[in-house]
Amino acid sequence: ATLYPEYALLGYSIYENGQYVSIDKLPVVMGKDAIDIRVELEAIGPDVTVKHKVMNADGETYTEIVKTFVAMPFEKLDLSSQLLTTLGAGYTHRIPVNNMIPSATEENVYEIYYDRNTYTVTYDANGGTGSTAGISNVLYSANTTLTSNGFTKTGYTFNGWNTKADGTGTTYSNGASVSMLSATNGATVTLYAQWTINSYKITWVDGDGNTLASSDVKYGETPVYSGATPTKSYDANNHYTFNGSWSPAVSAVTGDVTYTAQFTATAHSYATETDRKEATCTADGYVVMACE
Secondary structure (H helix, E strand, O other), rough: OOOOOOOOEEEEEEOOOEEEEEEEEOOOOOEEEOOOOOEEEEOOEEEEEEEEEEEEOOOOOEEEEEEEEOOOOOEOOHHHOOOOOOOOOOEEEEEEOEOOOOOOOOOOEEEEEEOOOOOEEEEEEOOOOOOOOOEEEEEOOEEEEOOOEEOOOEEEEEEEEEOOOOOOOOOEEOEEEEEEOOOOOOOEEEEEEEEEEEEEEEEEEEEOOOOOEEEEEEEEOOOOOOOOOOOOOOOOOOOEEEEEEEEOOOOOOOOOOEEEEEEEEEEEEOOOOOHHHHHOOOOOEEEEOOOO
């Protein structure tokens, strides 16, 4: 017997005594007596080859993964049921030809393309000023160098990027090589500049140029002197009293600064011959001319 290519012969059976009985081979029929023979066939599905073409990191070439299987006979083949499951979410598949009935006589070779998703990287100054160029069409899982920071912020030092403005996300250094910032096709990833506040050296000196205290104070804070009362040595004409002010005037910190104590000068008073005996040896503001 000649069979269709989609079928395989399973065997024969003959009708006897009200039922079909399997036989090994067809009997020899003599004369014109009718005989009821049943031929048992099994549908055979065609062989199918699927070439899975996975885009490489260059965005142009593909690596091929070949898989074969037997399709269901006489049914349309939906190749989406044959997708690779190991690539993750960073790829979008393309099936040029789909929902066809595979041939029983010809070679069935189909292709599925897996293109890497692309996304855009933008940069946020996060309180700073200036500009930093974004990057478009970044391929998923392909290494990309982040744009060097072009932002500035007065009183602060740039300290890398973060996926969240408050720094609680993923951190990346300036000019870092990154990949897989997003698996979503067409997504926009915003990286926020991170800033570390600067500290500046504040020095306090007395009227003779001696250092009274020094400390580091953060940008924008107003320093406070809490040490001993500043002094200044008297000279031939005056003695000096700290008047509570400093030069330059104390203000919010914008850089290193030295504050010098300011004094009020008081001229010396001298005792005359008449009241010299009444002067004390320790009278404040007097130069002792005689002490009895």
